[in-house]
Amino acid sequence: MPMILSTPLLSEPSFLSYARVGNVSTQRKKTAIFCSSHRLKDNGASLQRGCVLHRKENLSRRFLLFVLVSSGLSPTLPSSGKTKSKNPYDEKRLLEQNKRRQKENNAPEDFPNFIREGFEVKVVTSEDYRKSDSGLIYRDYEVGKGDCPKAGQQVTFHYIGYNESGRRIDSTYLQGAPARIRMGTNAVVPGFEEGIRAMRPGGKRRIIIPPELGPPVGPSTFFSSKQFEVFDIELLSIQNCQRRTIAFYSDVVCN
Numbered sequence: 362m363p364m365i366l367s368t369p370l371l372s373e374p375s376f377l378s379y380a381r382v383g384n385v386s387t388q389r390k391k392t393a394i395f396c397s398s399h400r401l402k403d404n405g406a407s408l409q410r411g412c413v414l415h416r417k418e419n420l421s422r423r424f425l426l427f428v429l430v431s432s433g434l435s436p437t438l439p440s441s442g443k444t445k446s447k448n449p450y451d452e453k454r455l456l457e458q459n460k461r462r463q464k465e466n467n468a469p470e471d472f473p474n475f476i477r478e479g480f481e482v483k484v485v486t487s488e489d490y491r492k493s494d495s496g497l498i499y500r501d502y503e504v505g506k507g508d509c510p511k512a513g514q515q516v517t518f519h520y521i522g523y524n525e526s527g528r529r530i531d532s533t534y535l536q537g538a539p540a541r542i543r544m545g546t547n548a549v550v551p552g553f554e555e556g557i558r559a560m561r562p563g564g565k566r567r568i569i570i571p572p573e574l575g576p577p578v579g580p581s582t583f584f585s586s587k588q589f590e591v592f593d594i595e596l597l598s599i600q601n602c603q604r605r606t607i608a609f610y611s612d613v614v615c616n
Contacts, residue, residue: 468527498569505564512545515615
C-alpha cells in the first residue's frame with residue numbers, strides 16, 4: 362500500500378511549490394525582488410529581518426523536500442488503473458476455438474474443453490466429472506471389481522495421453538504392450554498415480570491432471586509449458602511384490 366505523507370508544501374500557494382526543479386531558480390529571483398522592493402520603501406531593521414527569516418524559511422522547506430525525495434518518502438497521490446474485465450464474448454470465442462482444434466485432432470467423445478487466456482485456464486466438462494481435493498478431475502466409465510492398489514504393489518494398465526487440444530501424445534495400445542509401475546515409487550507424475558490409486562481391476566477412468574500435479578517444466582524436460590494433461594486409463598491387474606536376494610544380488614519380484 363503506498364505511503365501518503367502530508368507536508369506543509371502541499372498547502373502553500375502555487376508560487377511556493379518546489380515539485381518541479383526548474384521553478385527553484387525562478388523562485389529565488391521572486392524572493393529577491395520581493396525583499397529588495399520592500400527595502401526601497403522601508404529601510405527599517407524589522408522589515409529586513411523579516412526578509413531574512415522569509416529566505417531562511419524557504420531554504421528549510423527546500424531542504425525538507427530534498428530529504429524526502431532522496432529517502433524515497435516523497436508525497437504520493439493515489440493512482441487508479443483500469444483492470445481488464447473478462448468478456449463473455451472472448452470466452453465463447455476461445456471455447457469455440459478449442460472445440461474446433463479438438464475436432465481436427467479427432468478427440469474422443471465427451472472430451473473436456475479448455476479456455477486458455479494467458480496463464481489462466483478454465484476447464485469445461487460435463488456433470489459426470491468429479492474433482493478431488495488436490496485438484497485432480499476424473500470420470501469413471503467402468504468401476505471394475507476387487508481392491509484398489511496399495512503402495513508397493515505393481516499395476517498393469519493401458520493408457521492414452523492427450524494434450525489440451527485433444528491431440529494424442531502417447532498410447533500403450535499403439536505400442537502393443539501395457540505399462541507396469543510399482544505404486545509409491547514416484548515412477549509417474551503425482552496426478553497420474555493419484556488417479557490410478559482409486560481404481561479397481563477392470564476399471565476405466567479418464568483423468569485431467571492440472572499443471573501442479575503434472576510433470577516438471579523447463580528446458581531440461583520434455584514439457585516446455587504448464588498445461589493440463591488428459592489420460593484415459595484401463596487398469597488390467599494388480600500384483601503383489603516382494604524383494605528377492607540371491608548372494609550379492611537383490612531385486613523385486615511381482616507375481
